[in-house]
Amino acid sequence: MSRTLQREGIWNTVVSYAGILIGFVNAIYLFPNYLDEEQVGLTRLLISISMMFAQFSALGFVNMSVRYFPYFRSKEQKHHGFLFLLLSVPMLGFAFISALFLLLKPVVMDYYDGEGSRLLIDYYYYIIPLALFTLFFNLFTAYLRSLFKTIVSSFVQDFLLRILTTLLISVYAFGWIDFHQFVQLYIGINSAIALVLVVYTLWLKQLFILPNWSGLKMIPLREMLYYGFFTFLGNISVTIITTVDQVMIGSYSLSDNGIYTTAFFMTSAIMIPARSIFKIAFPQVAEYWKEQDMVKMEKLYKQITVINMIVGLLLFIGIWANIDNLFSFMPDTYRAGKYVVLFLSMARIVDLATGINGIILATSEKYRWDLLFNVVLAGLTIWTNYIFIPLYGIEGAAMASMISYVVINLARLFFVQWVYKIQPFALSSVTITVIAGVALGASYLLPYLGNVFLDLLVRSAIITAIYGGLMISLNVYPEMNDWLKKIVYSVTGWKL
Numbered sequence: 001m002s003r004t005l006q007r008e009g010i011w012n013t014v015v016s017y018a019g020i021l022i023g024f025v026n027a028i029y030l031f032p033n034y035l036d037e038e039q040v041g042l043t044r045l046l047i048s049i050s051m052m053f054a055q056f057s058a059l060g061f062v063n064m065s066v067r068y069f070p071y072f073r074s075k076e077q078k079h080h081g082f083l084f085l086l087l088s089v090p091m092l093g094f095a096f097i098s099a100l101f102l103l104l105k106p107v108v109m110d111y112y113d114g115e116g117s118r119l120l121i122d123y124y125y126y127i128i129p130l131a132l133f134t135l136f137f138n139l140f141t142a143y144l145r146s147l148f149k150t151i152v153s154s155f156v157q158d159f160l161l162r163i164l165t166t167l168l169i170s171v172y173a174f175g176w177i178d179f180h181q182f183v184q185l186y187i188g189i190n191s192a193i194a195l196v197l198v199v200y201t202l203w204l205k206q207l208f209i210l211p212n213w214s215g216l217k218m219i220p221l222r223e224m225l226y227y228g229f230f231t232f233l234g235n236i237s238v239t240i241i242t243t244v245d246q247v248m249i250g251s252y253s254l255s256d257n258g259i260y261t262t263a264f265f266m267t268s269a270i271m272i273p274a275r276s277i278f279k280i281a282f283p284q285v286a287e288y289w290k291e292q293d294m295v296k297m298e299k300l301y302k303q304i305t306v307i308n309m310i311v312g313l314l315l316f317i318g319i320w321a322n323i324d325n326l327f328s329f330m331p332d333t334y335r336a337g338k339y340v341v342l343f344l345s346m347a348r349i350v351d352l353a354t355g356i357n358g359i360i361l362a363t364s365e366k367y368r369w370d371l372l373f374n375v376v377l378a379g380l381t382i383w384t385n386y387i388f389i390p391l392y393g394i395e396g397a398a399m400a401s402m403i404s405y406v407v408i409n410l411a412r413l414f415f416v417q418w419v420y421k422i423q424p425f426a427l428s429s430v431t432i433t434v435i436a437g438v439a440l441g442a443s444y445l446l447p448y449l450g451n452v453f454l455d456l457l458v459r460s461a462i463i464t465a466i467y468g469g470l471m472i473s474l475n476v477y478p479e480m481n482d483w484l485k486k487i488v489y490s491v492t493g494w495k496l
Contacts, residue, residue: 018158018159019157019158019159019161019162020158020268020269020272022159022162022163023158023162023265023268024265024266024269025166026162026165026169027265027266028262028266028326028329028330029329029330030166030169030170030173031043031169031258031262032258032262032329032330032331033331034169034172034173035169035172035179035258036255036258037254037255037258037259037333037334038119038253038254038255038258039119039179039254039258040257040258040261040262041250041255041256041257041258041259041260041261042119042120042123042183042254042258043183043186044246044258044261045120045246045247045250045254045257046120046123046126046127046130046183046187047130047190048243048246048247049127049131049243049247050127050130050131050134050190051134051239051243052239052240052243053097053101053127053128053131053134053135054131054132054134054135054138055138055235055236055238055239056093056097056236056239057090057093057094057096057097057131057135058090058093058138058232058235059089059090059092059093059228059229059232060227060228060229060230060231060232060234060235061086061089061090061139061142061228061232062138062139062142062231062235063142063228063231063234063235063362063363064086064224064227064228064231065082065139065142065143065145065146067227067286067362067363082143083143083206083207083209084209085224086139086143089225089228090135090139094131094132094135097131098128098131101127101128105124108121108124109121109124111251112250112251117250117251117252117253117254119254120250120254123183126183126184126187129187129191130187130190130191132191133190133191133192133193133194133195134190134191134194136194136197136198137153137157137193137194137197140153140194140197140198140201141153141157141197143201144197144200144201145280145282145283146283147204147206148280148283149200149204150280152196152197152200153197156193156196156197160193160196161189161190161193164189164192165186165189168182168185168186168189227367230367230368230371231362231367231371233371233374233375234367234370234371234374234375236378237371237374237377237378238374238378240378240381241374241377241378241381241401241404241405241408244378244381244382244385245260245381245385245389245397245398245400245401246260246261246264248386248389248397249389249394249397252389255333256393256394259333259334259336259337259340259394260394260397260398262330262334262337263334263337263338263340263341263344263394263398264340264344266319266326266337266341267316267319267341267344267345267348269315269319270312270315270316270319270348270349270352271312271351271352272311272315274304274308274312274351274352277304277307277308278356278359281300281304281356281359282359282363284300285297285300285356285359285360285363286363288300289363294420294422297360297422298422300356301356301360301422301423301424302424302425302426303479304356304424305352305353305354305356305424305425305429306426306428306432306476306477307477307480308352308353309352309353309429309432309433310432310471310476310477310480312348312349313349313432313433313436314436314439314463314464314467316345316348316349316436317439317440317443317463318460318464319341319345320341320342320345320440321440321443321444321459321460321463322455322456322459322460325452325455325456325459326456328452329452336394337394339395339398340394340395340397340398342398343395343398343399343401343402344398344401344402346402346406347398347401347402347404347405347406348405350405350406350409350410351405353409353424353425353429354409354410354412354413354424357409357412357413357415357416357424358370358409358412360416360420361373361412361415361416364420366419369415373408373411373412374408377404377407377408377411380403380404380407381400381401381404384399384400384403384404385397385400387400388400428476428477431474431476432471432476435467435470435471435474435476436467438466438470439463439466439467439470440463442463442466443459443462443463446459446462
């Protein structure tokens with residue numbers, strides 16, 4: 001990886017993990033203990049629906065930014081009006097989806113008319129402004145990512161938003177505001193992070209919002225709209241895969257959705273390394289396609305897979321070994337989400353292990369195939385949720401998600417290998433998996449220590465020591481060993 005990629009990846013990871021610690025406090029302690037399950041389910045469902053709303057509105061232009069911006073890039077020429085193009089088409093999409101959203105209110109009200117889900121109807125109109133600012137955030141994140149500026153977007157989403165959420169829940173816990181005011185402010189802080197990106201773009205002197213049609217001489221608008229249409233369908237499919245479980249659970253019970261999304265968040269730490277690296281890998285892959293450099297593409301493919309597996313598996317075994325400790329911080333009703341954590345973790349591990357196959361396809365000339373995979377999987381996700389949720393409740397939704405992620409990633413993996421003759425795995429992938437199994441097995445040999453904090457600390461330390469010690473001694477990832485040696489030398493002056 002280039003130094004820019006490594007530096008951005010490290011800072012993104014640091015910011016993300018600082019945020020995930022705050023997020024764990026919010027999701028595992030504050031939300032469950034100061035809001036009831038129905039209220040927790042409502043707040044999470046509002047976010048999920050607004051994300052779906054924003055994806056429909058974007059019309060595929062978020063991915064279009066990464067694919068075509070390299071051809072527009074010229075600060076002296078104000079990037080040939082690219083930002084205007086990036087914003088204007090999704091705004092038309094937002095106007096259309098908003099009108100449709102208002103027309104379909106009777107249908108939505110009927111769908112969420114159950115005794116456990118009616119609370120959503122009271123906040124139906126709040127979804128529109130939240131979706132608008134979610135759309136702005138996605139578009140500016142894509143624009144900044146194309147500029148190789150990803151740290152601030154990670155900071156506001158993964159750290160600042162969670163700090164503000166902590167403060168908001170604290171204010172509510174002290175009884176200074178009621179739940180209605182809490183929801184209004186919750187939507188407000190989730191919207192405000194988009195404005196931070198706008199101000200940051202202005203500070204970078206890259207806020208070129210006036211139209212300039214000269215760039216269309218290099219890439220015709222018709223071609224971009226055509227690509228945007230296909231990626232739009234693909235994005236909608238991905239959004240369905242990631243949110244349909246919450247939407248469907250919420251129609252049965254907002255309380256169940258509160259438990260499900262809390263378990264969902266517990267597994268989100270596993271994806272932090274991937275999310276951080278994918279942000280800067282996306283434009284890097286686009287550059288490699290422009291240069292037609294498949295050697296560097298495969299090297300990046302393998303490196304990202306190894307890094308993701310090392311960090312992701314460590315986090316998974318840490319979470320699962322401490323699962324009962326984590327649930328002890330919440331009301332007992334939340335223990336119903338234990339196996340939701342397991343199934344969703346399996347899905348995320350598969351997602352990590354298959355590397356950047358989705359990014360490679362989405363930025364290649366074969367992007368239509370990626371659309372096909374996503375559409376088929378969206379249908380599979382809806383069908384499996386429809387079957388499993390009535391049978392197994394929230395565990396059924398987690399099983400459906402696991403099946404969906406396994407199928408889509410394996411399909412992409414084999415397709416990329418077949419077409420481009422590159423794949424992300426090496427012998428080290430097997431070694432990492434075995435080491436994770438050994439570390440997890442060792443943690444089960446430790447009996448409960450009688451105190452949740454002591455047990456969590458000691459159990460986590462044993463896992464980390466065994467996992468890290470084996471990784472280093474077996475030299476699974478030489479670049480990581482070199483990096484650790486440099487840190488030890490800079491801190492102690494010792495050469496290892």
